Amino acid sequence: MPNNPDMYNCPFICPSTGAKALAETYLQAGDTRANENPFASPYKPGMIQPPEPKIHPPDAPPLYLPQPTDSTSGDMLGMGPIGPWAPGHVDWTPQAGMTGVRPVVDKYSITHYSTGEWRKNNLHMLTPRATDKAKALDASIKGDLKKAFDAMDNKQNETNTKLKSRVKELARWKKLVENTVRAITKETKALEADRSKLKSACRILMLPEAISRECLELRTNRYEPDLVRDDAEQELIKEVAIVGEIRRVFQNTLAKVETQLEYNKAAKASIESDWSDKMSTLKLDGKNLNMGPDSTLILHHPGVARWPENATTLEYWEHYCAESIRNCDEVRQKSEHLRNDLMTAIIKGSQDMKTQADRTNAALAETVTATEQLCAKLEENLKDNLQTIADVENLIDYLGDSLRQVNQRDKLSSTRLLNRNYNRPNVENCRDQAQYALMGEAKFIKETADSLTGKMREAEAVRAELMKYRGELEREIACKRKSLNIDQDRLSRVRAHMPTPEEFANA
Template sequence: MAANNSNFTCPNVCPNYEKVVEKPPEYLEAGMSRGSENPYASSYVPGQIQPPEKKVYPAGAPPKYLPQPTDSTSGDILGMGPIGPWAAGHLDWTPQAGTTGVRPVVDKYSITRYSTGEWRKHNEYILTPIATDKAKATDINSRKDITNAFINLDNKQADSNKKLEKRVKDLSYWKKRVEETIKAITDEINTLDEDRTRLKGACRILNMPEAISRECLELRTNRYEPDLVRDDAEQELIKEVSIVGEIRRVFNNTLAKVEEQMIMNKAAKTSIEFDWSDKMVSLKADKRNLNLTPESNLLLYHPGVARWPENATTLEYWEHFCSESIRNCDEVRIKSENLRKDLSTIIAKGSQDMKLQADRTNYALAETVSATEELCEKLEENLKDNLQKIADVENLIDYLKDALRKVDERAKLVMTRLHVRNYDRPNVENCRDEAQYALIAEAKFIKETSESLCDKIREAESVRSELMKYRGDLEKQIRRKKNSRLNIDQDRLARVRAHMPTPKEFAAG
């Protein structure tokens, strides 16, 4: 503003000032001449002097001591005659006044040098309060500049506050998302820890069916020789032990994966918590900055802070880092959730397989017990028939012995008769008559009958011995079946396998 008004008086000091557009002076070029004579020069003529004329100034003209619109600083308006300003010397108050070589003629009284216009201009310069006007202008400009400066400062501060408020909102948004992510990963860690505990419990519970299966196999080794067979129940028990081993291997592998996933979950949680801590510190700092005003306490100078820190990042990288941090944590959490689903599936299917195999084993044992019971019933029926046969054979033997006694009595009778006839008939009376032939034939028949009865008795006794042996075998087999198969498979194995864990116990851990 001062530069624009340097060519004329300040309008704030002279409000009624109207700029006078003056025509620029025209100067002769080098080598040109004014002419042979001065147009204003005139010769003196007596009686030419006129009485004084009253000067008339236009309306609204400034005071007489200030420059007038009719003033001129050029000496050409004055004639160069015997009287007038030129009488005492030469050019001395033109615009070139003061230039070396054009000094006026000096008389003994004064130096005539300046024109009236210059005098008035000098008066205007003296009367014009330049310093005061400058002070007022400076005051006005300073106040205006200060007002504008504070308006700009307020605008800048409002813009900074607006940007800080937006930054606080952005930080609050990301902090909320990070808190949600932390809560989700924390819940996932707790849930995975519960599932890990459940899996460890399932591994411990798995020792029971293995011990039960092995004990069942060991108990079945106490069976007697004929019943020591590799039947379906034996096959199912061996398969049960194998399934338990496979399930334990799968459980242990899954537990190792869970332990590794737990480490990844805790690492992700630690990373996202560091991010949350940084955001909390930044949010607290920005909120404190947002609440600061020029009237706040503890405002200090911190030279050199108006610069970018060495570790400063771009806004795009910050947003990328925030989203990537949350995405990485979510990826770890989703992987953990999938592992938990696999873990639950493994436990459920493993317990289901154990239950199905236990059912198969129990079914095979039930089939074995049922077959053994049927066999025992059949053996008992055979034993009952055998006992009846033994009784019948014994009755037969008694009958044969009784018959043999009767035959022996007949033999004694015949022998007595023959003895009497042979030794008691004298001489010719001891003849071979028909009675003698009949008695001899009777004796022979009795002897044959006696021998036949003895053979029958011996055969019956042999049959009775065989029946008695078969009876012993039946009784032994019945006792063995009841002691080995029924007692072991039905009673002892049933009591042991009654403690077989259920799928609910596996799921509960």
Template sequence: MALNNNRYSCPYICPSTHMQGEETKQQETAKIAVKPENILSAPYVPGNVRPRSPKVYPPGAPPKYLPQPTESTSGDILWMSPVGPWAAGHIDWSPQAGITGVRPVVDKYSITRYSTGEWRKNNQFTLTPRATDKAKALEAETQKDVANTFSNLDKKLNHSNEMLNDRIKELSYWKKQVQSTLNGITEELAAIEADRQRLKGACKILMLPEAISRECLELRTGRYEPDLVRDDAEQELIKEVAIVGEIRKIFNDTLIKAELQIEMIKSTKAAIERDWSDKEISLKIDNLNYTLTPDSNLILAHPGVTRWPENATTLEYWKHYCAESIRNCEDVRKMSAKLRADLMTSITKGGEDMKNQANRTNSALAETIDATEQMCEKLEDNLKDNLQKIADIENLIDYLKESLRNVQERNKCVMTRLHNRNYERPSVENCRDEAQYALMAEAKFIKESSESLQSKLREAESVRSELMKYRGELEKDIACKRKSLNIDKDRCARVRAHMPTPEEFAAG
């Protein structure tokens, strides 16, 4: 059923009457181009359903969602029979069916209202732009104003970036200067701390030579009385103890100065570190600001920040403060370097003085030891001679005793002869003959010889007694000298072998 009144038709969806001729032509073209497939007509004939052939679009056809040259928006080309399982209802169904009240194609699955051509026609209408000239003019003007605004904003941003870049360079320069000064004061602090530890070690080491000197003095008090003298070695040991006391006083005074200097360096280092930290924070902030752009994801709105801070300083004062902090730090560092030189001088000179005094003491001890050794050797030689004399005297005594025994034997012989002649000869035969006189003379000589030998024996025993006494004196003196040598050469030398060197003093 067709309507001839155009006021009930939609120019975009429902075709008008003047378009019926064109639609008729399109339907004829569609009938020629598209052949119906699987047309179900009554009655149903088995075996008439065949597979669907794919649609073939001509070359250069528009997209599938836009109207095609081979289709129509009329419902007469649905190729559905009026009767059957998919009955199309009235065969005169048209897109105007919704307006005229004619029922659309209805089955138990769906309600068909529009054709595929109408859907594509509506897609084309939806995709067609509908901008006005006013919108175009407003858009062009707005784009021009926005372009000028953003051009000026970019210039301001570039100028701010240049100023920030200059500030970053200046901050980097001063930060490098402060960093160099900080490294210098840090190295100076480490150096003076090492020297202070070295000086404390030297003070500890100084206890060793003092203990050695006092130990040597105490050991030398154990000498026996003949050698208990105040010799050169004793004098040098006393000087050594005095020098140790003087060096300790100098070391303690220098150590107090070093500790005060370290406190000053630490306070100066803390100030320069605070300055470096402030510059590091400022440099990070300016670097961050230099990298920020309107496209950054870290930017936020901060109302009320376009003002001068209350604690802001002038650029001139900032430069003066940077130069003054570096100058103060350098002055403290130079003072510390001078003190370190004095400290090392005191350590070096003190060690050298201790070494020289130790050499003097060792030399005096060596002279004393040499003289004592020579005396000991001489005493030992005398002792050897004395022992040899004692042995000779003892041999002499034995010889005299043997001689006295022989004399006694001879005396017994004479006495026996006289006894026999005096008491055995009878009467007149007992006369004073020459033999009697000879025997009497022999007896007298034997008696005199015996007395002479006994006198020699007593003299030899007296000499032996004197030699024995001298031997005791020699042995006692030798023991005294050996005791002194043991103290000076062995015990004192063993103790003084641990005397520290100037290098040990310098190393701490």
């Protein structure tokens, strides 16, 4: 053990009980003792030196990346008497100002890392990662995609083969159904011809009834404002009543024929519906068969890969097709048997039919005249309305162009204000006359835009009202034209076949 125990004591920190008292000496201002902490030396006037330019090698990396001169043990920062952290004389240890030994701390900041560590972290963040994983993932995905597309191609080829088979089967059944439709259509026409023979004796009476009823039926196709019980309607109803009073027919046979015709029409409608379904399905499957991945009519339809609720089995479909044809053939055979038992009936005509027909024609002519006058007036109003709509739409277009011009001026004013507010440095960012002018211009442009927008809304509202009135006029004109078409055209063609009293007498 050394003989001198005071050699382990720090003369600046540890108290010395046994050491000799040092002689007190005084230094001049700015002088330091020889063994004082150099990092805690007091400030000397004139010690601040001009900045030394930093010289970087020509091939040096950017300043934010590690430099050859960076230290790996941290920056050596002394805590001098001046600096942003200057707290005065600090003599905790001889290394009191070293970064990494004791952080340089004051009430404003704390140093965590050195500049070299900051640059090293930048290099780490700029270095790309997971490149090998990306390459492996790319190769794996490409291989999986090739296998997946090959499997999908095989599945699509198999589906196309089955679709071709299904199309051939549908075409065969469609041909059978078409033959059945032609047969029932031919039988229905033949039954109607035999019914005409049955009614040949009474056609003079049945024809006015059919004409009157058809006229009433046609007049029910008028639109709602014209569905009025006018004089023409009253006279048509009287015609039907008169025909009913003088009806003399053989009801039993005719009823059977009518019933059979209904059966024929129902069977025809059923088989035609089946034929229509097969045509739609055949067209759809043909369309599906011609589709490919490059088709322009394909979309995503979520939830379609499931059996629909109304799907049937293939066996039931074949049974239904056969039963539909068999039922239609049975109805056709019954119609053929009934045509062999047809009878004719004779009824009498009446001179009142001609008188009533004249009254009905006069009422119809009066209604047509009034409707034509009203239609002409409505068309005149519609023409004026269309011109007004065109003028308002031109005004709206003009307002739209004006709003676009105001918008461009608003962009200009806003850009000027942005440039002056955020790009003028320091005291240059002042409220000069140009700034006031720009602010006033922006306010005026905003007010102008709001005013034009309000005008645009008013014009749009007026146009909407005009369009609504135009629609009402067009609907009313269509209603009147529909009524004229029924009363003047269709009813006149139908009533041209009204029999004369001589035809009744010669029946």
